Amino acid sequence: MVDGLTTTIQLASLALAVWCLISTMRGQPMVVPHLVALAALELLLIAQLVVSVVMLTGGERPPETVVFVSYLLTVVLIPPACAVWGFMERSRWGPAVIAFACFILPVMMVRLEQIWNPILV
Template identity: 40%
Template sequence: MIGWFTTAQVVVAALAGMLCIALGLAGRRPSDLSVGALALVQVLLIAQIVVAIVAPFVGNPPTGDLLEFWTYLVSAALLPIAGIVWAFVDRSRWSVVVMGVLALAVAVMVYRMHVIWTIQIA
């Protein structure tokens, strides 16, 4: 994994999560702002999948368990999709709060992926 990209992902996911939670608790329903924030998190996760595929071939192999890393990455990539689908099905303010919680979960999962990739020794 790339350090600055991981930091950017964690910051964007945390900001998107806090934004969605604040919007939801303020009574706002799903909008372009809340769904767009989660879509940005999803785009960054797709880019992370590409980075994770390419990195070992250019001399940046993982030090931790590769299966655990990919389990986190695939699970994290599914969370924003699930949140956006939920927002389209349930058009209440609570779906925006759920999207915020999912974005915060993605931030934690990306940090954990970074730990698996760079710090842990298999």
């Protein structure tokens, strides 16, 4: 796991969550800029996935590899699933779905770090 990439993902996710919450409070539906920001976040998550897979195939392995891989795949699948759900919800609650997902991602990234480096936690 690359700490800088993990921190970038967490900060981007929290910034998107705040933006989506503001949109929810203003009663605005999800719009294309929300999707673009979510796509950028997804690209960061895919980069984390690629880096982690390269490290796993290179011989570095966390003690709980199966749990780590399942968390990693879940983290990558959350934004597209919530984008579809949020886009289908054409009311003010569409951005709320994205905000909820973006608050989950930093927590899951912390858990990935804990699984990868159990001694440091």
